[in-house]
Amino acid sequence: MAKIKIATDWLAGCAGCHMSFLDIDERIVQLLDAVEFTSSPVTDLKHPPKEGVDIGILEGAISNTHNVEVAKQMRERARFLIAVGDCATFGGVVAMRNLCGTDAALRRAYLETESVCGGVIPDSQELGKPLEMVTGVDSVVKVDLFIPGCPPRADAFFYALSELLAGRTPVVLPPELFLYD
Amino acid sequence: MEIVTLTITINGQTIKAPFGSTILQAARQAGIDIPTLCNHPALVPVGACRVCLVEVKGQRNLQPACTFPVVDGMEVQTETPALVKARKFVIDMLFSQRNHFCMFCEMSGKCELQDLGYRYGIDHWIYSTYTKRFPVDATSPYFLLDHNRCVLCSRCLRACDELPVNRTLGLGQRGADSMICADGIAPLGSSTCISCGSCVQVCPTGALFEKHSAFMGTDEKMSCTKSICSFCSIGCGMTIVTRGDQVQRIESDWEAPVNGGRLCRKGRFEPLYDGRKRLTTPLVRRNGKLAEADWDEALQIASEHIGRTDAAALGALSSGDATNEALYLFQRLFRRELGAAGAGLLRGGISRLTGMKPGKLSDLENSDLILLIGADPTKDQPVASFLIKRALDKGAKLVIVDDRENSLSPFAWQTVPSGDLDKLLVMAVQASRPVVLHGAEMTADAAKSLMQLGKKAVAIALEPAGNGCAARALGFQNGLPSGTHRLLYILLGEEKDIGENLQQAIAPDAFLIVQASYTSPLAEKAHVLLPSAIWSERDGTLTNTEGRVQRARKAREPLGESRQDWEILALLADRLGRKMGESFDDISAQTVREVQGKEI
Numbered sequence: 001m002a003k004i005k006i007a008t009d010w011l012a013g014c015a016g017c018h019m020s021f022l023d024i025d026e027r028i029v030q031l032l033d034a035v036e037f038t039s040s041p042v043t044d045l046k047h048p049p050k051e052g053v054d055i056g057i058l059e060g061a062i063s064n065t066h067n068v069e070v071a072k073q074m075r076e077r078a079r080f081l082i083a084v085g086d087c088a089t090f091g092g093v094v095a096m097r098n099l100c101g102t103d104a105a106l107r108r109a110y111l112e113t114e115s116v117c118g119g120v121i122p123d124s125q126e127l128g129k130p131l132e133m134v135t136g137v138d139s140v141v142k143v144d145l146f147i148p149g150c151p152p153r154a155d156a157f158f159y160a161l162s163e164l165l166a167g168r169t170p171v172v173l174p175p176e177l178f179l180y181d
Numbered sequence: 182m183e184i185v186t187l188t189i190t191i192n193g194q195t196i197k198a199p200f201g202s203t204i205l206q207a208a209r210q211a212g213i214d215i216p217t218l219c220n221h222p223a224l225v226p227v228g229a230c231r232v233c234l235v236e237v238k239g240q241r242n243l244q245p246a247c248t249f250p251v252v253d254g255m256e257v258q259t260e261t262p263a264l265v266k267a268r269k270f271v272i273d274m275l276f277s278q279r280n281h282f283c284m285f286c287e288m289s290g291k292c293e294l295q296d297l298g299y300r301y302g303i304d305h306w307i308y309s310t311y312t313k314r315f316p317v318d319a320t321s322p323y324f325l326l327d328h329n330r331c332v333l334c335s336r337c338l339r340a341c342d343e344l345p346v347n348r349t350l351g352l353g354q355r356g357a358d359s360m361i362c363a364d365g366i367a368p369l370g371s372s373t374c375i376s377c378g379s380c381v382q383v384c385p386t387g388a389l390f391e392k393h394s395a396f397m398g399t400d401e402k403m404s405c406t407k408s409i410c411s412f413c414s415i416g417c418g419m420t421i422v423t424r425g426d427q428v429q430r431i432e433s434d435w436e437a438p439v440n441g442g443r444l445c446r447k448g449r450f451e452p453l454y455d456g457r458k459r460l461t462t463p464l465v466r467r468n469g470k471l472a473e474a475d476w477d478e479a480l481q482i483a484s485e486h487i488g489r490t491d492a493a494a495l496g497a498l499s500s501g502d503a504t505n506e507a508l509y510l511f512q513r514l515f516r517r518e519l520g521a522a523g524a525g526l527l528r529g530g531i532s533r534l535t536g537m538k539p540g541k542l543s544d545l546e547n548s549d550l551i552l553l554i555g556a557d558p559t560k561d562q563p564v565a566s567f568l569i570k571r572a573l574d575k576g577a578k579l580v581i582v583d584d585r586e587n588s589l590s591p592f593a594w595q596t597v598p599s600g601d602l603d604k605l606l607v608m609a610v611q612a613s614r615p616v617v618l619h620g621a622e623m624t625a626d627a628a629k630s631l632m633q634l635g636k637k638a639v640a641i642a643l644e645p646a647g648n649g650c651a652a653r654a655l656g657f658q659n660g661l662p663s664g665t666h667r668l669l670y671i672l673l674g675e676e677k678d679i680g681e682n683l684q685q686a687i688a689p690d691a692f693l694i695v696q697a698s699y700t701s702p703l704a705e706k707a708h709v710l711l712p713s714a715i716w717s718e719r720d721g722t723l724t725n726t727e728g729r730v731q732r733a734r735k736a737r738e739p740l741g742e743s744r745q746d747w748e749i750l751a752l753l754a755d756r757l758g759r760k761m762g763e764s765f766d767d768i769s770a771q772t773v774r775e776v777q778g779k780e781i
Contacts, residue, residue, distance in 0.1 A: 086283075089304055090282065090306055091306075092282060093282070093285070095282070096282075098310065098311065098312045099312065099313075099314040133309070133310075133312070135310065136306060136310075138305050143305070146304035150284035171302075172304060178299055180282075180284065180298065180299075181284040181289045
């Protein structure tokens with residue numbers, strides 16, 4: 001049987017969800033019998049393969065235009081998309097920016113910080129443009145499964161992948177794995 | 182009155198419910214769970230949040246279970262797909278306003294909104310997330326009000342209204358901008374808030390939380406010990422919440438018979454912020470200076486001095502806040518066994534109005550006239566003042582006899598000086614259920630006048646000391662017993678100091694043994710200083726001002742080498758060759774017999 005292909009990526013997040021994913025520890029060996037990891041922030045491949053993957057996993061909130069592109073590409077190339085972590089599902093800590101507005105946040109970060117003299121707000125074509133509102137991933141693409149948690153427990157990742165491998169589609173995680181923090 | 186029982190069906194299950202109950206009450210009685218948010222068992226339901234919506238056959242719309250009364254033959258459904266959809270909609274709306282991110286919230290793990298989110302699988306937002314920043318009010322010394330976490334369930338302001346009847350909290354602004362506010366606009370710290378903490382305890386989210394226990398761990402890491410507050414004579418039930426040997430917070434006990442979930446600042450917050458220095462080892466005077474000693478040595482010196490002092494020259498003085506067991510052992514050892522002239526009280530028991538019916542604090546609720554004389558409960562027994570104000574809400578009239586300013590005067594129908602008492606007696610005679618609340622300042626003349634009311638009125642004494650009622654029952658007299666003493670044993674407990682009069686009455690050359698929890702000017706004069714446990718570290722019974730004997734339990738071990746009052750006295754008695762009892766339970770049983778058998 002062909003291996004199930006998985007691609008992961010992070011948007012505006014802290015990498016904590018990927019760390020938690022790796023916390024499934026030796027069970028990853030068991031997973032590798034059935035899955036193939038393609039692109040991810042921790043592998044060399046940076047874009048999901050054009051021919052597509054079975055499962056796409058996104059961590060982090062939608063905070064700038066680059067995040068939107070990454071999310072859309074992942075959606076196009078993944079048959080099943082999972083949003084992991086409070087940022088990807090709700091906006092999370094990143095969404096605190098909504099309280100002061102993007103302009104104020106940029107000014108505070110690049111101009112007004114105590115350690116800065118003569119600061120400039122980065123403005124390069126290479127960089128994504130910050131959006132007015134930080135949101136969860138589902139505001140720009142359709143998400144098939146939400147795994148909240150800050151970060152989600154390693155068991156939550158393992159449970160979701162095991163279910164999918166077994167041909168079942170989890171709708172909501174079981175209570176012991178369903179946590180917001 | 183006959184209680185009419187109605188038959189209804191909930192989810193197809195036939196259940197009985199008393200007339201007048203709501204669907205929610207009927208369901209809970211039958212063990213059927215209906216989720217709630219704005220409802221709190223101790224508060225009048227308002228049906229604001231719509232989380233408890235149920236289907237009632239024949240009703241066009243979904244109805245809130247918390248306010249909808251049951252009628253005979255009613256058919257109710259509590260968890261249909263339509264209801265789940267409606268509830269999810271409500272919960273989504275609640276999450277869409279303000280900051281409900283759990284990962285940096287103190288209440289995560291004990292939040293009712295979070296529980297609802299889990300229960301209904303809210304794993305992403307349906308509506309766009311919050312964008313408006315609300316202020317955080319940190320001006321109260323004891324708790325924080327974070328408006329960003331508020332779901333406007335109004336539990337806090339209903340608690341403020343119904344429990345302490347203080348009415349500080351209200352709702353300001355409109356719509357999504359609505360905010361809980363104190364006195365309309367004031368910061369909590371400079372408002373009329375009396376820091377009773379009721380609002381904090383009923384808050385279902387992280388909008389109101391205590392500073393002392395903030396971020397110290399979720400409920401599963403905490404232990405709860407039900408005990409009795411001993412800071413005044415009301416005897417409120419409380420729960421001491423600890424983590425390890427640290428007391429995190431004090432909560433009121435909703436089931437407690439006396440206070441029914443009420444607590445005051447003295448009971449809930451002040452004990453956590455007692456900055457006085459604890460005594461943790463026994464100290465004895467060596468070469469004029471207090472020096473550390475072990476229990477063996479300290480008790481040996483104490484017992485030797487007591488043993489060689491004539492009974493007539495023994496002085497014994499106790500705090501009225503000590504437990505029944507400590508007071509019992511104290512009077513038994515000094516009076517009965519050693520034959521001292523008597524045992525005195527630092528702050529004394531007050532005489533009862535003989536001839537009147539002894540009342541219970543619950544009598545206030547149904548009284549139509551409350552006569553308050555010689556007491557200022559707002560200052561000394563705050564929970565009694567809450568109960569008085571509650572009775573006023575129900576239509577009772579308050580008349581105050583006080584020659585000084587009384588904190589309850591603004592609520593009184595009349596305030597008269599003690600000379601004008603007779604005028605009020607006419608009124609009391611005409612009332613149908615008058616209650617007399619009397620305190621330490623009541624004059625003998627006033628007491629005599631009041632006794633004319635006889636069985637017409639019930640009388641409740643407001644004892645100044647936490648356990649003054651038991652102290653009186655055990656035969657303690659106020660102040661230092663007369664006669665000259667060459668040795669004085671003072672059970673000071675947690676009291677700050679003894680009064681100036683007593684200070685002067687202490688013979689300058691007397692050998693002074695002090696049993697105390699904290700350092701104080703008196704403790705520094707002691708020849709032997711025995712460290713005693715405090716409220717959170719002691720087991721025993723306490724008798725409240727109504728004569729109700731209640732069990733206080735220790736939530737942590739005594740600090741350092743300090744020991745519980747009863748234990749110190751039992752050890753001392755042992756040294757003196759007097760056997761007091763086999764165990765704590767034995768002593769406690771003797772005590773309860775002794776206290777309850779006595780007329781107070």
